[in-house]
Amino acid sequence: MRVAGRELACAVRWAAGMMGSMNLLTRLGRGLEAGGLAGCGVAVLFLATDVVRLAPLRTVVELAQPFRSVAADPESTGFTLTAVAAAGAAVLLYSVLHFGAFALLGVAATWIVPGATFWATLGRGAVYGAVACSGAFVVGRAAVGSSLSLDAVGPVGLLLANATAGVVMAAVLAVHTDDAPGAAGD
Numbered sequence: 001m002r003v004a005g006r007e008l009a010c011a012v013r014w015a016a017g018m019m020g021s022m023n024l025l026t027r028l029g030r031g032l033e034a035g036g037l038a039g040c041g042v043a044v045l046f047l048a049t050d051v052v053r054l055a056p057l058r059t060v061v062e063l064a065q066p067f068r069s070v071a072a073d074p075e076s077t078g079f080t081l082t083a084v085a086a087a088g089a090a091v092l093l094y095s096v097l098h099f100g101a102f103a104l105l106g107v108a109a110t111w112i113v114p115g116a117t118f119w120a121t122l123g124r125g126a127v128y129g130a131v132a133c134s135g136a137f138v139v140g141r142a143a144v145g146s147s148l149s150l151d152a153v154g155p156v157g158l159l160l161a162n163a164t165a166g167v168v169m170a171a172v173l174a175v176h177t178d179d180a181p182g183a184a185g186d
Contacts, residue, residue: 027110034172035106038129038165039099045161046153061087062152064094066144101136102165108132109169114177121174122167129166130159137162 022030046059067090113128115121137158141147153161 022110028107030173030176031107031110032103033106034109034169035102035104036099037172038106038133038168039102041168042102042161042165043095043098045164049157057091059152060091060094064090066090066141066146067093097140101140102133105133105136106169109166110173113166113170114173118174121170121177125166125168125170125173126163127166129169130163133162133165134158 043060047056050056050058064087068086109125109128109132112132113121113125115124
């Protein structure tokens, strides 16, 4: 019994060393905060783009299309309660998945993004956002069996929005690096 306890303690010390000076709960908290703010940033960016186009919520409705349980009647000239409810449910489900994915990406960013300097961290965040967040989007679309139609956003818009999300994550993580005394190694 004592041997198993020693082995467990050794494994815990090894895992703590792999995570650097940041403990697991701190890492989770900072990652969730960074991912949540990045997810909000992307949502606000798309909403602002839609408002400028005079079509509020167009992007999120189009991105949520694979989750529609009831197809809108193509011959209908107006909105039906069923179509509005289906679109609302799809947007809600898409939003939950969107923020959940960004939360996970934020936690992963705590290991990948921090650099030696503030500007290096922001640069790594932009690359991380463009690659990891866009990759998560493509994998998510494939997982739900949706075609990868980027009509609502466009490939350049997707990459720029996700690069911006990566910079937001990096900025949050960089600010937290300055929070703790002696935490330069975070």
